[in-house]
Amino acid sequence: MKVPLSWLREFVDIPAEPRQLGEDLTFVGLALEGLEGRGSEAVLDLDVTTNRVDCMNVYGVAREVSVLYGVPLRPPDLAFPETGPPASEALDVTIEASDLCPRFCARVLDVRLGPSPAWIRDRLEAVGVRPINNVVDLTNYVMMEMGHPSHAFDLARVPEGKLIVRWAREGDRLTTLDGVGRILSGRVGVVAGTEGALALAGIMGGASSEVSDETRTVALEAAWWDPLSIRRASKTLGMHTEASHRFERGADAEAPPDATARIAHLLAKIGAGTARPGLIDRRPVPRARRVTTFRLARASAVLGTPVAEDRARQILTGLGFGVKPPPAAWEVEIPSWRSDVGREADLIEEVGRHVGVDRIPSTVPSSRGAEGLRPAQVAVRGVREALVGVGLTEVINSSFVSDAEAGPHAPPRLRLANPLSEEQGALRSSLVMPGLVSILRANLRQGRRDVHVFEMGRVFGSTSHGPAEESRIAILRAGPITPHWSSARRTADFFDAKGVVELLAQRLGAGPFTFEADGAPAFLHPGKAAV
Structure with a gap:
């Protein structure tokens, strides 16, 4: 997110140099990734995490700066004159899918299209947005300033002056502003007219109602769209826009009226039109009030440092939270633009960010005693030490295997519904096939003849109760072996493997074992294998 310093200063006075401002914002969770320009022309490039959609705009960052330095936050100017007949006489809006759109706001603007003033074009270019014309530029400008996307329809190209919010019908066709013709399906939201879809809800407008040089009257739309619906539609269509980026993360449900008012104000300011x-x-769906509690004692315990009551109240109110402090627990109303906050722990995080993580002293948590290894962990460690002690090297193979590579002799495998590739299409049912055999094959290709390895891992299979997994040990000895430096080299045989198994039994307190030739797996050499 790029934030020009000159734009930021419209809403808050900044008592620090750009570099220091970036470092201070980093400590409160808005990491500075880059700094372009100098002085008043500086542009901060901030890494805004996906849950902080409230800071994906200049005003949201200004709110953080206000709390950070304890300076007043100036609201955007929303005043504008209204002239002409009522907007409701020229435009009608119907919401048929309230689950898609709980709120839809619109204004009717009489406009004079042309290029935007230089100061608007410069700011848009500074944040990476291409200027088009004054009406479209103002919708983009307010989106970057206040964080709420909007869209301008040429009212003359809206049949009967009616906008209908609904789900797409099978076979609906729409050519979007990027020039791509699209055939829509049922779970894609649209803003439609009486004759078909006009725009993709929360994603992109349509070419049929696009603002052009002949446009004289605009239907300005600002809505709140269900985040999950926009996310699904953008993925289905393979589209990602500045609007969908914000809506699918949870934009401010109360922002549509202010967004349209801000556009109307700027339109009058630059002399490009008036609002009716x-x-x-x-x-159709009123927004529920969201309230949670905040306890100073709990905040101090979680953060590990005392939190002053005045400072906590200053932080929360500065960030827009409504605070009513009874004696024990505060009742805190969560603002509409903070979709990432829902419980007391989130409020403690907000206070902790601005108290300063760097100001919290480092302490060692108290402990009643040192925890040791559990019996199972002791046994696993003993097995590993024993196997390494007899000259084996531990290997680790992936639990995902290829059916073809495992071969027909390996036990049946569980297939994955969404494998990363065909080479990782199933869960292994054996550590030997293809695991250790693949290790042997790779070493032989490289000219290595003495391969003595083991693996400890889990295998997977089916039971009458469903999928199951169990822990196993597999050992492979191949090629020359030297039991002692004074002994002659010889080739590993069955008795070397048998000796390792008996050593493990001794370590684990199991056995005695008996070995039988009958029942050995089919992929082992007959007469040279036992179970």
């Missing part, structure tokens, strides 16, 4: 009286506001 009235806001068309459709809200």
Whole structure:
């Protein structure tokens, strides 16, 4: 997220140099990735995590700066004149899919299209947005400034002046603003007219209602879209836009009226048009009030440092939370733009960010005693030490295997529904096939004749109760072996493997074992194998 310093200063006074500002923002969770320019022309490049959609705009960053330095936050100017007939006479909005769109706001603007003033073009280019014309530029400008996307329809190209919010119908066709013709399916949201889809809800507008040089009246839309619906639609269509990036992460549900008002204000400011009286506001699903509690004692315990009451209140109110502090636990109302906050732990994190993680003293947590290894861990460690002690090298193979490589003699395998590749299409049912055999094959190709390895891992299979897994040990000895430096070299045989098994039995307190030739797996050499 690129934030020009000059744009940021419209909303908050910054008492620090750009580099220091970037470092301070990094400590509160907005990491500085780059700094372009100098002085008032500096542009901060911030890494905003996906859960902080409230900071994917200039005003959201200004809110953090306000709390960071304890300076006032100036709200954006939303005042504008209204002239002409009521907006409701020219435009009608119907929401048929309230699960897709709980709120839809619209204004009617009389516009004079042309290029935007230099200061708007410069700011858009500074944040990586290409200027187009004054109306489209203002929708992009307000999205980058306040974080809420909007869209302008040429009202003359909206049949009967009616906008309908609904799910796409099978076979709906729409050519989007990128020039791509699309055939839509049922779970893609659209803003439609009486004759078909006009825009992809929360993603991109359509070419049929695009603002052009002939446009004189605009239907300005700002809505709140269900995040999961936008996410699914953008993935289905293979599209990712600035609008979908914000909506699928949970934009501010209360922002649509302010976004349209800000655009109307800027439109009048640059002399590019006026707004007709009235806001068309459709809200079939009222937003529920979100409230949680905050306890100072709990915050101090979690953060590991005392938290002053005044400082905690200053941080929370500065970030937009409504605080009512009863004696024990505060009642805190969560603002609409903080979709990432839902419980007391989240509020403690907010306070901790601005108290300063670097100011929390380092301490060693108290402990009642040192924890030791559990019996199973002791046994596994003993087995590993014993196998290494007889000259074996431990190997680790992937649990995902290829059916073809495992071969027909390996036990049946569980197939994956969504494998990364055909070479990793099943869960292994044996550590030997293809695991240790593949290790042997690779070493022989490289000219290595003495291969003595083992693997400790899990294998997977089916039972009458469903899928199951169990831990196993597999040992492979191949090629020359030297039991002692004074002994002659010889080739490893069955009795070397048998000796290792008996050593493990002794270490584990199991046995005695009996070895029988009958029942050995089919992939082992007959007469040279036992179970």
